Amino acid sequence: MPLLQAHTLLFDMDGTLVDSTALVESTWADFCGRHGLDLAEVLAFAHGRPTRETVHRFVADAPLAAAETRRLVAHEESETTGITAVPGAAALLAALGPGSWAVVTSASRRLAEVRLGAAGLPVPELLVSADDVTRGKPDPQGYLLAAERLGREARETVVFEDSPAGIRAALASGARTVVIGACADHDHEAQRHPDFRGFSVAPADPSRPGVTLTVPEPVAGGRPVRR
Template sequence: MPDSIFPGREFAAFLFDMDGTILTSIAAAERVWAAWARGHGLDVEAFLPTIHGVRAVETVRRLNLPGVDAVAEAEAITLAEIAEVRGIEAIPSAAGFLAGLPAGRWAIVTSAPRALAERRLQAAGLPIPPLMVTAEDVEHGKPAPDCFLLAARLLGVHPAECLVFEDTAAGIAAAEAAGAAVVVVTATHAHSFRTPHPTIADYAGLAGTVGQAGSLALSIH
């Protein structure tokens, strides 16, 4: 019999962050952002850890660079990221895990713009789900809970009945604020990550088990 990561608990839907959670695009993203940072005289090594898990426009905006239009810069960065897909690949066993989930019971909830999200999913060989909440869909990005609240509403479920798969502090905070359960994916973490939530290295040996009423459980086989 399979074991559950959340014993005795089932969920109405699974919500997945994208970058670092079902695919890795760190190398591609950091090549683009490093070039941008050097062009603006930033300390690249100190800057790069700040780009993950939040929308590009917010990354640029919080720098308060004089004379810089954050929206225009973010759009240019996104175009560069769409063109740079070298090294993008799926997190191990993510494709099979997603393929085993019932349609309409899961969504991708990402800080990336839709065009970039679709490009990266295609590069990684992962499916584009019927529902994907992206940067353009909410006024406030992660760590605000708006994106997860919207995904739950569009799926017709309560946020507290959702399990969120995340990898960054901003995403975890957003899921917590939405009232969802969280599992942390550590596949791309270079250092240990302290969290009160369950962690998984990747999706090997995992399955979304469907109950008689259509509920989902995260099971280990």
């Protein structure tokens, strides 16, 4: 199997480490029902973006949008039905050393902690959430901030993402980008894998500091590994 080398690994959460699809879709379906909106259109915009941005995109009245955001956030932070880890994610994270990985998510910190816990995944030492940025994905601010806090350049990291907005954010940051899941909305150097099965931490190589992963071959439509 090929190797993938990076100083640090940065992971999106929803859809990448955590499968929250059913809960996310039911939450936005209720929102659409209250406001007479098309669910497919809302989901297409919402994937990878902070809740507040999606609400303000579809609800013009500012006080109503603020109230809806509070309502949705409260529901998301209290409901964990159907939350599971993406296959292979738990084993991969367990094999990574402290400080070698971080999460960059469009969720709030509280929601990220709830969903990681519900999926049986650890909370990393560094978690960059929607609370930490002023511009959400597809803006690269979150990934640039994570790299800065780790004392690295973004180009020294590998980002794992699943949504078009997240993929654009990762690529814009200059990070090498790996797509997890079914999204085919990517070009450049992004490779694609259905999940983390087949990924493993390679034996340490003193001449190559950081993290070395053995990875399966990308699925059709993906790109070869950049060594």
